[in-house]
Amino acid sequence: MLKEIKKNNKLAFIFVIINFIIGTLLFYEALFRSINIILITLLLSYLPFIIFFIISLLSCHLKDNLKAIKVIKIVTKILTYLQVFYYFMAIFIIAILMSLNPVTNPKYYKFFVNSDELTKVFPKQIPKNVENVQFYYAPGVLQGSTDYVLYYIDENINLDNFKEKATWIGTKDEYTEVNGLLSGAFSYTPIEYKNEDSFVIYLIEGNCDDSKYCNHGKYLFAAINENTNEIIYKLSFW
Secondary structure (H helix, E strand, O other), rough: HHHHHHHHHHHHHHHHHHHHHHHHHHHHHHHOHHHHHHHHHHHHHHHHHHHHHHHHHHHOOOOOOOOHHHHHHHHHHHHHHHHHHHEEEEEEHHHHHHHHHOOOHHHHHHHHOOOOOOHHHHOOOOOOOEEEEEEEOHHHHHHHHEEEEEEEOOOOOOOOHHHOOOOOOEEEEOOOOOOOOOHHHHOOOOOOOOHHHOEEEEEEEEOOOOOOOOEEEEEEEEHHHHHHHEEEEEEEOO
């Protein structure tokens, strides 16, 4: 069957395979979202694959109709060029969907927190003896920031590791080195706009562009409240 499809419309057959691979790459991260997001992303990711698969089947079914085969091949070429524009829009829409629907289930923590940069501060896996675990991950779109956040309560916090790595230590209001860098340090965390100044920030990495108020920047830190045993790990870049 596959050989027959390939024989009658080789271009469509090639793009069946290519679009399946692209669709799989686009769809993979959606698996960690809600069912609605999964279904929407599934359609957006695999629509070109479905179209070229149908074209391939038609080419096989109408192989004896030379006029129909000629029309199908012309349509195949047109759709091949249109794919570039389709994927540009699809990737943009999917990126927005991922940004507006962050991953908050801690069981997916190891899937997203697995790079050397993150594990300089974030634990490689969430400790078993901690409480009130909260996780947040959302990729940035356009001017939006990409954020990774892990929060929990740990009665056995070891500060020495953070002190050794930190380039700066203090509360959010004490930070004056780079204007605007830590203005949103506790966004997407359970303590946002609450008792932020009760947390000591151990800044591992922090840098900004040359603008006056950090239009593009990045920070990586652990923040700890020794009175409540709360700890926050965060990476943000925009």
